Amino acid sequence: MIDQDAPSPPSPQTLLAGYQPRAGVYDEAVDAKRGLRPHWQTLVDELNLLGAEEVQRRWQLAQKQIANDGITFNPHDLEGGKSRPWILDAVPLVLEEQEWNGIAASLEQRARLFDMILRDLYGPQNLLRERVLPLDVLYGHPGFYPAFHGLPTPDGQQLTLYAADLARAPDGRWWVMGDRTRAPFGLGYALENRIVTSRMFPQVFRRCRVQRLASYFVALRETLREMAPRSKDNPRIVLWSKGPSSRAYFEDAYLARYLGYTLVEGGDLAVRENRVWLKTLGGLLPVEVLLRRLDEDDCDAVELNPTSRSGVSGLLEVLRSGNAAISNALGSRLVESPIVQGFLPSVCKFLLDEPLKMPSVATWWCGEAEARQYVLKNLDSLVIRRAFRHKNEPPLHPARMSADERAELIARIQHQPQQFVGQESVVRSTSPVMTDEGIAPWHVALRSFLVHRDDGFVALPGGLARVSSETDTLDFTMTSGERSQDVWIRSAEPIERVTLLAAPGDAVVLRRSGSDLPSRVADNLFWLGRSVERAESIARLMRTVLSAMTGEVESTDVLQRLFRVLAEQGQLDPDFVVDGLKTSLPEVEEVLPEAIFDSERPLSLRATLNEAVRLVSIVRDRVSVDAWRVIHRIDEDFRRPIGHAAIDSSDVRNQLDQLLTELLAFAGLAEESMTRGQGWRFLDLGRRIERARQTSVLLRGTLVTPIAEEQALLECVLQTADSIMTYRTRYLATMQTAPALDMLLMDETNPRSIGYQLHIIESHLDELPRDEQTAVMSAEQRLALTLRNSVRLAVVTDLAKVDHSGHRPALDRLLRQLDDRFPKLSDAVSSRFLIHAGLSRHYGSQSEQHS
């Protein structure tokens, strides 16, 4: 037990040797007399036992795991913002249980208070009437919508999720630096930190008796479940994300997967008959609860921001009718504005008749004359923030401004005083961080998470710690911290296990098909299938061409034909095919390896892989972690060798070999680990359509106009189509056109043949959801059937026949037909299942003008 930890001996700590906390700053691990705080003892002992080298090694492994899991961080809420890897420190932040209970109780009070403030402001407004809060808090907020007033919520609850940003001052007291009441960010990262850290030091973790996080998530799931207006036993809850361009998207997907909710974007939802529905391949499915991860402005274009594309039109009316619930309630962000902080003590007295348990950082709202004067007089010691947290804006430090900037700031404050607050800055406590230069004291920012449960709130026994060598950078958003740490709340008692699995009492309805696949996700999976298959085809062709060029094939005609296919695929400029091969060959040898890695060429292998990576990151809640890792590794590995020198083609061939192995691993995972639901079907459909098309392009480019020595070419074609082994076992060394065509076109037992693809495509299409009533075949079914029949009915000896002008007319006709129809088939599938009625629009400039 913690209490029984022996007081730290003054002897040198191996781990903390040379650890020098700054004077005048509270340190989490070491007290003012340089003694180790008791609750750190076990951790330090255990880490010492492992030794610095082992700790370092495990940390590197963990960091690799984070990279492999693709845990990144996109600090910009914009398209094109670059993600950066998430850096987790090896050392956790350790807090002692008793102190933590105090913090949790204080934050519980605060969350309850915010909920009550919201209930009041959007209801009876006693806080305004009794002048406890200024009207500016409500009406001055740039995001105030009258529509939020009186919007019903289950039990009147406004706040479900709350997060507080804490700092510990030099005197050891905790302060709330900021509040988050919209859709608190960081929960997913806190969870991932825990998973990685506990794996990094499993034994240490157990010995330290760290409180588990699962209880919080159980509470979260229960609370959301109980919010459902209908089917409370097993309601459909969706996690509503702003989409892949938002900086929270990684976390959205992560939490959706962990909590078992469907990840949706506004476009996946629709309002019909005054209810919210999830648009799936199988039709509309009712949604009961929305876990909102986007700003309230964006939620409904009818009544809120009309230009937002992320919303669900008509949602507010559904909420008003109580036919769906949303968490947090719309309008909840009001109370996270810094303007509120300064008034909290009196609000607490007014609403709860008790003192505020944990103070906010001292805040002066410039809308009040006295406060304004104080702020202007003490500018150098204060931080200036916007009074309303509407967009993410960094705080201003007047002390560091030039004279001009300062004068400008003063003018702005005097001009619009309601828009600004002055806040004291807190010198944050430090905690041990494993830096490159050894263990060092870095400043800590702690984000705590709370969720509504029963009559109050429960806190996540842990949190997200951010550490930085400078104290100021932590004052801004979560993104500015240089590293993060897991937070360990040590328990005096042995730890009870909590799991997220359903309690034995709740029988889960058995499900098989998973028809709740949003159309958008199906669309992405379809294109993912196409792009990985496309990458595989290009890689195979490239491999064949590179081998052929380095002399295994004598005939230049063979190369010419292969180049033609390359040009057809957009891998090579068509000029190279037109010119005499003798002049172009050396050039192609130089150009081709570069073209492979050139992501600027829209159809290059690298660009195709980029597309696959992009699609996987969008559907990552639908693919297994292993599948994600494979694609992630491809993304990392398949890059142009560093250096300015020409690329050696044998290097490229090695890379292509490795790429093909990894692509096959991905295909294998899809085949073996994905349930045969609609998601898998669309992925596979995309793959089959692409493979059939690629083979058809290959055959047309090489065999329609035969060359004199076709044997060598046939060998290349069979190799590219991955059928050479089968051919050899069947026909030994005799290379002939008719059997090769049979194998690549018609043989439905060869998984590489066009006939096989068509067979699979047909059966996929038959399995897709459709209107049971109609006996008529759909457009895509008819197309697939026509394609398959034209292949099956072809006579292979006819196809192989060469006419007097040196062509194979029958083969040409058939392949042209295929080339023409594959894109049509793809479009037919898209328009039927994947594109749902297009974009919604609002009347906008076509509204009636008052004249």
Add this chain to the structure above:
Amino acid sequence: MKYKVTHTTKYSYSEPVGVCHNRIVLSPQSGPRLHVRSHRIVVRPTPQIISRRPDFFGNNVQTFSVEENHRQITITATSRVEVEAAPSLDPSSTPTWNQVVESLAVRSDPAWLKTCVYQFNSPRITRSDAFADYANQSFTPERPILEASIDLTSRIKNDFKYDTKATTVSTATEEAFSIKKGVCQDFAHVEIACLRSIGVPARYVSGYLRTLPPEGKPRLVGADESHAWVAVYCGSDIGWIDMDPTNNCLCSTDHVPVAIGRDYADVTPIKGVFLGGGTHSLLVSVDVAPEE
């Protein structure tokens, strides 16, 4: 004065619309000077669901969805109303505008909580020094509020040109203010911005204006338009006074109010979102017929 007001809005689409969600503010509400004798809204095609409720400002708001394919949607609001004449006031004996603002600031005005929301910025109106400077020419210190407001209203009428081509429904108030042109919506926005910029509560009123035919000509049915004007808060004794900067007058029996809000955004007659539709066109007809 009694009227039968018919307000028809028709959207036509080149391609079918599968679904539309709408919020309409077309229903007048009885008040001190307005008596609504009957009112009815007809939507074609008939919506699946239509619901009505008061909004934050006390207006009658309806929401409805049409969830079947349609190429055209028609919304007809028919109201029979009676408007009473505005009480006659001596502008020079109203409280000074400074008194009105001060009694709100110190909360001695009993209606402060309901009134002060109209002092703040709103979606279409941002207070600024430029608006304040313009207002201050009329609102000299300690001038009676109604006198000052009437002066401001007539200055806007004189300084601004009524021009239906100069602005659109989404023109920013600042732009209308700088080009000094626009229609009633712009005039109202400008006046509200001026008033709020010096702290006087002001709100936007949507409604109808009775138009008198030229002498000797019959009244043309459906040739009227929906209209908008402002209301100025003149202290708790007098309350809100409606005035029309487009026509430079105080509103009385010629003006039929429908809804109030902070600006156009709060009382947009029809707001909505639809799926599909191709290109679309809008046809509005308003008829304000005096009745016996």
